[in-house]
Amino acid sequence: MRILVVEDEVLIAMVLREALxxxxxxxxxxxxxxDEALALCEAERPELALLDINLRDGSxxxxxxxxxxxxxxxxxxxxxxxxLEARGARDFALGAIGKPYETRxxxxxxEMVRAMMQGEQPRSIPAGLxxxxxxxxxxxxx
Numbered sequence: 001m002r003i004l005v006v007e008d009e010v011l012i013a014m015v016l017r018e019a020l021x022x023x024x025x026x027x028x029x030x031x032x033x034x035d036e037a038l039a040l041c042e043a044e045r046p047e048l049a050l051l052d053i054n055l056r057d058g059s060x061x062x063x064x065x066x067x068x069x070x071x072x073x074x075x076x077x078x079x080x081x082x083x084l085e086a087r088g089a090r091d092f093a094l095g096a097i098g099k100p101y102e103t104r105x106x107x108x109x110x111e112m113v114r115a116m117m118q119g120e121q122p123r124s125i126p127a128g129l130x131x132x133x134x135x136x137x138x139x140x141x142x
Contacts, residue, residue, distance in 0.1 A: 004068075
């Protein structure tokens with residue numbers, strides 16, 4: 001799966017990128033700002049975005065999730081310590097994983113999202129993922 005990673009903490013971004021590539025996902029980024037992420041998406045569309053909420057230049061992963069969903073119908077999962085803010089964005093994001101997290105939580109979440117994109121209902125929700133209801137794969141663009 002082609003995944004956009006938006007994370008402003010360099011070490012976290014590197015670890016996440018390594019885990020995703022080891023699991024044979026194509027990684028776009030990491031980007032550290034909203035503008036960097038949008039520039040990556042202009043060239044090629046990801047199938048899923050993993051977004052931190054507080055980004056390097058003060059921009060917001062919440063706003064980025066809104067833009068990605070409206071402009072290109074790209075699904076987002078927040079990977080952030082800002083869970084309350086993530087819950088406020090439940091109408092255009094698929095869910096949230098709180099920091100600190102285990103990379104296996106992210107990998108299991110991606111596999112669940114892939115299955116959902118193929119029309120399957122999730123059999124189980126990975127521990128550490130809060131799944132939102134409104135922005136499911138296949139639902140209308142917001």
